[in-house]
Amino acid sequence: MAKGSGMIEPMMATMLGFVTTDAAVPGPLLQRALREVVDNTFNAITVDGECSTNDCVLLLANGASGVTIGAADYDAFAQALESVCLRLALGIVRGGEGATKLITVTVTGAATAAEARKAAKAVANSLLVKTAVHGGDPNWGRLVAAAGRSGAAFDLERCTVMIGPVVLFDQGVPYDDRAPDAARILSEREILIAVNLGMGGPHAAMMWTCDLSAEYVRINAEYRT
Amino acid sequence: MAKGSGMIEPMMATMLGFVTTDAAVPGPLLQRALREVVDNTFNAITVDGECSTNDCVLLLANGASGVTIGAADYDAFAQALESVCLRLALGIVRGGEGATKLITVTVTGAATAAEARKAAKAVANSLLVKTAVHGGDPNWGRLVAAAGRSGAAFDLERCTVMIGPVVLFDQGVPYDDRAPDAARILSEREILIAVNLGMGGPHAAMMWTCDLSAEYVRINAEYRT
Numbered sequence: 001m002a003k004g005s006g007m008i009e010p011m012m013a014t015m016l017g018f019v020t021t022d023a024a025v026p027g028p029l030l031q032r033a034l035r036e037v038v039d040n041t042f043n044a045i046t047v048d049g050e051c052s053t054n055d056c057v058l059l060l061a062n063g064a065s066g067v068t069i070g071a072a073d074y075d076a077f078a079q080a081l082e083s084v085c086l087r088l089a090l091g092i093v094r095g096g097e098g099a100t101k102l103i104t105v106t107v108t109g110a111a112t113a114a115e116a117r118k119a120a121k122a123v124a125n126s127l128l129v130k131t132a133v134h135g136g137d138p139n140w141g142r143l144v145a146a147a148g149r150s151g152a153a154f155d156l157e158r159c160t161v162m163i164g165p166v167v168l169f170d171q172g173v174p175y176d177d178r179a180p181d182a183a184r185i186l187s188e189r190e191i192l193i194a195v196n197l198g199m200g201g202p203h204a205a206m207m208w209t210c211d212l213s214a215e216y217v218r219i220n221a222e223y224r225t
Numbered sequence: 226m227a228k229g230s231g232m233i234e235p236m237m238a239t240m241l242g243f244v245t246t247d248a249a250v251p252g253p254l255l256q257r258a259l260r261e262v263v264d265n266t267f268n269a270i271t272v273d274g275e276c277s278t279n280d281c282v283l284l285l286a287n288g289a290s291g292v293t294i295g296a297a298d299y300d301a302f303a304q305a306l307e308s309v310c311l312r313l314a315l316g317i318v319r320g321g322e323g324a325t326k327l328i329t330v331t332v333t334g335a336a337t338a339a340e341a342r343k344a345a346k347a348v349a350n351s352l353l354v355k356t357a358v359h360g361g362d363p364n365w366g367r368l369v370a371a372a373g374r375s376g377a378a379f380d381l382e383r384c385t386v387m388i389g390p391v392v393l394f395d396q397g398v399p400y401d402d403r404a405p406d407a408a409r410i411l412s413e414r415e416i417l418i419a420v421n422l423g424m425g426g427p428h429a430a431m432m433w434t435c436d437l438s439a440e441y442v443r444i445n446a447e448y449r450t
Contacts, residue, residue: 135446221360
């Protein structure tokens, strides 16, 4: 189970997550698996780049099934945990304040893993990217701009921008004739955006976010303390 | 003269600024003065945390007045330049997409100048702060949260939050009975927000931003490339 809505990112924000298993799992193994898994799930989502004070995710095991998980089962256990956590994390983004679309941002071709993450975060938190998706506008310029200003090493002449399977920009060349195809993809509720930074590195990152709507502003401007 | 609107911050963004003087001023002195002055003017504003590709501010001197500015006049010249640049920079924020209010964010009591700037930027770019101001809600919690998550050293027990002259939070204690006074201030078009980080340092920073309105979303979602 997990709840969230606004104030999502960084560090889980107004999110409460509880994951349970009826296997018997030693505490240190639970802790290690959860720590590893949150990086690519609960800590890879953003609704509005805001965080809160009561952020947590708890993993509990009660052993009721009689099955015991040991060190030899770690990889399988961590993988199962990741799939549960990812489903919950994406649910939080889908339920984001005013959200109408789930956006998966993939950054590849980065010089380092940290730079991949930095660029993915810049794209995922960009108001112009989030409003463009809301309006269904295949605006590759906003994607290039967000990645370019992120601080990650970036080569415009080798960069690629995709919306779904549609390449809108590649190696310095825009393909604006494909905009109608990309616009059709943007009319869906789940959208994949991919940016290759052109640094030729094997480093990649994924972040999940939602679109920014007038409804988000209404909810957060009309809310009274 | 300066133009801007959206895509403001960091690094001047979609902004073109031209400042002219009819004094005769050596090039190096012009360059030094402009470099110094932009930090606290054009580089201290944000509309939406987005930047663009054609950002610039140019300072031109033609000597037509017959007055010559030398090294001895530097301080007076830089001060005059700063006052011109600040007026232009604030004009850009006032004219921000969908903006209805100019917000001055002051951060004091920081451990270092860089941390003061970092906290001011976090507050100025916070969607929750910007929507709260838009809705006229004196939400000290959003201000504390933005400063606290900024990465700057911060002590909640010694922190102070003010809207205009109204202290809403001081040394861990909220003063919610003053919310109506603060709400009246938020109904104005120009608003001062001050956060003391409680680190006791002499370091401070100012940033200027605007509120976030549904109109911003409309402009940027309906805009077509």
